[in-house]
Amino acid sequence: MSPFLCVIFLLCLSTLATAAKFNQVYEWDExxxxxxxxxxxxxxxxxxxxxxEDMSPLYMAVFGSRLFLSLGSYNGIPVSLVTVPTSSTSTKHPKLTPFPSWEVHDNGKYGDCNKIEVAAGLQVDSIGRLWVLDSGSSECKAKLWIIDLNNNDRTKLVHRFVFRNWMHDLVLDETADGTFAYISRWGESHIVVFNLKRKQSWMVYTPSKIQVISIAISPNMEEPRKLYLGKLISEEVYSISAATLRSGITRRVNPKLIGNWKTTDPYRMLIDNQGIMYSAFPAENLEHK
Structure with missing residues (x-):
């Protein structure tokens, strides 16, 4: 086995004018x-x-004193959604607690369509619900789970999609008419939209040349909100109105090219409340205002 190093940092900002300070919280070699x-x-x-040796954290979400991680979708991972506390007296080798329990996961066997099979993108909404994308398997369609972190981690399978596999990331759009999730799938020329109030999902197609990977949304105090899309194996970044997606009327869109990164497609993108976009690349970090 080749040992690897995985370090999680918490970002602390006292004021906007203060330089970012990173504190190491955990470190693993296995x-x-x-x-x-x-x-x-x-x-x-x-x-x-x-x-x-196949366990690799890919996505992260935080709520209160808990940190949630989803792990890479490889054989040999019995549980793909775990939690650790956000602080500890020791940074060395904390064990990962299956979340919400061992029983909710398929334990690496795949094919139980009522269990979490392959957790991918994670988001926590404003009322403390953890949204979990589940890629499913060759036997089971992709799913969406919501776990109420303020209600004893009550877990609900809220939706089964019409497709299998290739779930990547999601962002949430909380509106007066309910909450919407916009979902990217690996290299697909569409965005999946889910309406929680109606428990419905649909695909909004982009031009075939725009195969989406990363996804981000503008701050919720900004209207009209915009969705930002990173193109697979490309430096290009696009934007589109969130209102266009949530309407459910338009099923084909032509996102606007807004710029280029200095390197190829980011794995993930995030926009903070100040409108600054942060992106994660395999070998470097960039930000775009």
Whole structure:
């Protein structure tokens, strides 16, 4: 096994004029779970449903004193959604707690369509609900879960999509008419829109040349809100009105090219309340105002 280093930082800002200060919270050279018993771990190592070397954090969300992580969708990952506290007396090798429980996950077997199979993008809304994309499997369609973090982590499977696999990321649009999720899928020429109030989803297609990967949304105090799209294997960044997507009327859009990154497509994008866009690249970080 080749050991890897995974470090999570918390960003602390006292004022806008103050330089960002990063504090190391956790560090791992190998990830592991809080197992029900050591016998469970041993069995999973033997039968190949647990391969510690394949565990890799990809998405993150924070609520209160809890940090949520979704792990890479590889064989050998029995649980793809975990949690750790946001602070600890020690930074060394904290165990990952399956969230919300072991029983909600398929434990790496795949094919149980009522379980979390492959967690991907994560977002927490303004009332403390964790939204979890689930890519599903070859046997099960992709799903959307909502976990009420203020109500004993009550977990609900709110939607099954018409497709399988390739879920990437989501952003939330909380409006007077309810909450909408805009979802990107790996390299697909469409955006998936989900209306929580109506429990409905639909696809809004982009030109075939715009294969979407990363996605971000402007601050909720800004109207009309805009959705920003990063194109797969490209430096190009596009924008589109969120209102156009949420209407449910328009099923084909032509996003506007707004600029280019200095390197190829970002894995993720995020816009803060000041309108600054942060993007994660495999080898570097850039910001765009």
């Amino acid at each position: 990830l592991d779970y809080e197992w029900p018993a050591e016998a469970n771990r041993t069995k999973s190592l033997i039968d190949g449903t647990f391969k510690p």
